[in-house]
Amino acid sequence: MAEVVRRLRVRRGWSRPRGGSRTSNTASRPWLAAVPPVALLAVLFLYPLALVVQQSLQPDTGGTSFQPYADVFASDAFREALWTTVWLAAGSTVGCLVLGFVLALVIAFVPFPGARAVARFIDVFLSFPTFLITLALLFVYGTVGMANGLWTDLTGAADGPFQFLTTPWGVLLAEITYFTPFVVRPLLAAFSQLDTAQLEAAGSLGARPVRIVRRVILPEALPALAAGGSLVLVLCLNEFGIVLFTGAKGVTTLPMLVHSKAILESDYPGACVVAVVNVLISVGLYGLYRVVSRRARA
């Protein structure tokens, strides 16, 4: 960004030679280059965030106090949502890492026709909106979906056996399905850097495939796993569309709670408190990831 600004400035100074003195003026104060990006950030991101924080400190009764925080933290609904959010996100992340690692291994190292097409498809998949995959799951496993329809047609029963989609497990399944490609993508990039001569050397030294995966491939994939995993974790913490579209009534995550407090209960301070907590968890986890990854590299 600073580079672009500098170049722009140089070009302007060039077309108007008399502006020379001003150019040297700004050059002596390099922090001026930081103004545009910071201003942009402030307008687009920091200002709304500040508004949210401000609102969270202004209870409906008037004045400024931490009362909304005390109220929200004391409510069972919040504690339950917090717990649901964290375990769903953590579970989805673990699921995505395991499934993504296996998928990436197969795509990268098991020669099968169409491996490239699958890799290409994963790129496209990343651009799908979250509700699309949820809809697809609804069509397959929903109460009136294909799987249940087939079952009721065959057995004549009133209900099909697949009723899990409206439970937390349905949300977990949908999140894993949707977010796994976010892990596969960086893994495929990491695997393409891997020297196949290393795998062959390991093989000729007597290592079976499982050992090669554990001792040679996995250590090389750790940075990619950490990157993909932390991305998925943060995305899952903040996921809204999937939870909404599965129609799981009992599953209330923090973003859902924000939605219901703000839209359904018109409790704006409460909604803002939950939002602030959600942001803090995301930022905190990101910070933790930075520390851990730096430690791992050192």
Place this chain on the structure above:
Amino acid sequence: MIGGIRFDSVTVAYDGNVVLDALDLTVEPGEVMALLGPSGSGKTTALRAVAGFVRPASGRVFLGGQDVTDLPPYRRGIGMVVQQYALFPHMRVEENVAFGLKAQRGRTKVPKAEIRTRVAEALEMTGMAAYARRYPRELSGGQQQRVAIARALAIRPGVLLLDEPLSALDARLRSDMLAELARLHRELPDVSILYVTHDQVEALTLADRIAVMDRARLQACGTPRELYRAPANEFTASFVGNANLLPVTVGSGGGVVFGGGEIEVGTAGVAPGAKATLCVRPHLVGLGDGPNRLSGTVTEIQWRGSTHRLYVEVDGRRVIADLRELKAPPAHGDEVTLHFSPDDATLLAAGVGHG
């Protein structure tokens, strides 16, 4: 494990494209065999067939008398070192060397204490004991090379496969490592070594026998001396050492005709009147009068320190002579006479040299 490799008519094809054509070759236990040939001749492919990374389209591969064609690589017990070393970057040197020992399972499982002694032993043997705690990225190319060799030797393989192991090193280090490999082989007299290279000096220095490959086929196989003194064909003659190859016609009275003149050379087994190729090594050609004279014009002269290399045009053919440094070398365009001893020339089947 007992050494020895046998290729029994091994053919390898990629998408119907034959890159190794019915190779028959035996490496005895304890023998160093060099696979020598130009780029793309199928040397690496032959090696990979032994290691189990390519499946022959036909033919069998034997290790220590056992047919291993259908065994996966991890059950072949082979030591392998490739050009780019392929060390595991996230493991220390000692962990790299221990990798193969830890991977052994079942009957051949190695106890922890023995792993430690054998790692130390392998590092000692390659002179890398002082670097055990380093990571590969903290080593020079030559040191990484030694670690790769130590890693391959730690599992005590009966067969060691080396694929151009020195090509990433500079000339000086290469000749040091060559001596090192020769020493290693003296310390491990039972290990068969298959050494792929396109450098004839490496092959001549290290190998008990050399197998010369060209365009997917084995062209010749023999001791360095045999291949050098009596090459089987033109390709071998020109690839193992330098060679003057002259098109000749076999005369009636024992000897051959080149251009206008008679040349005395053993012609056993060749019918008079047949076309053949005469092979003479440049360093066996002398300047001045003698038996088997060749007269021509000097087209180029190069001073190479200890020798002079003369390019002489004789009857439209270029003859090269490597001469001990001359006090008064001839000049460009001078008429000179070259000679060589009948014993130093070999008659080969006629090939591309005939125009």
